[in-house]
Amino acid sequence: MLHFRFPLTLTAIHMACCAVGSWILLRVLKLQPYQPVTWNQFIWKIMPVATCYCVNIALSNVSLKWIPVSFMQTIKSSVPAFNVIGQVLFLRQRFSTALYWTLVPVVGGVWLASYTEVNFHMMGFLSAVLSSCLYRCHGYSIQSDSD
Numbered sequence: 001m002l003h004f005r006f007p008l009t010l011t012a013i014h015m016a017c018c019a020v021g022s023w024i025l026l027r028v029l030k031l032q033p034y035q036p037v038t039w040n041q042f043i044w045k046i047m048p049v050a051t052c053y054c055v056n057i058a059l060s061n062v063s064l065k066w067i068p069v070s071f072m073q074t075i076k077s078s079v080p081a082f083n084v085i086g087q088v089l090f091l092r093q094r095f096s097t098a099l100y101w102t103l104v105p106v107v108g109g110v111w112l113a114s115y116t117e118v119n120f121h122m123m124g125f126l127s128a129v130l131s132s133c134l135y136r137c138h139g140y141s142i143q144s145d146s147d
Helices: 007-028 040-065 071-075 077-090 095-114 123-144
Strands: none
Touching: 007 040, 040 123, 071 095, 071 123, 077 095, 077 123, 095 123
16 A cells, blocks of 8 residues: 555554553453552653554554555564664674574565565655664563563
């Protein structure tokens, strides 16, 4: 769907559905015990995760203004590469050479798809790549909060 005209409206609807669904699961169905949080916990633990998640979804939806869904999903398949890069840069983890070699087909496939994409648009590409990076940051935020 090229020229998608309402990406931020779709993101707002998405976030509203998440909020209503969470409220139903926590308060009505009581599937998890409700845990009140302090203002400090809300600002320093919940808001960073929520912001990464929201901006990730928004950038994915914004990318649809310029590139097809199939291309956006292809770009999103680069998340494992961003995962390794983030762990090496920020968490100072080291991986085997074999793991790095397994990323070559992933990165190569994304590059090849980008290079040969008929409907390539740089803004759509950058929005999808940034969304992939933020998806990984969202994962790091959740991991650090659970530690």
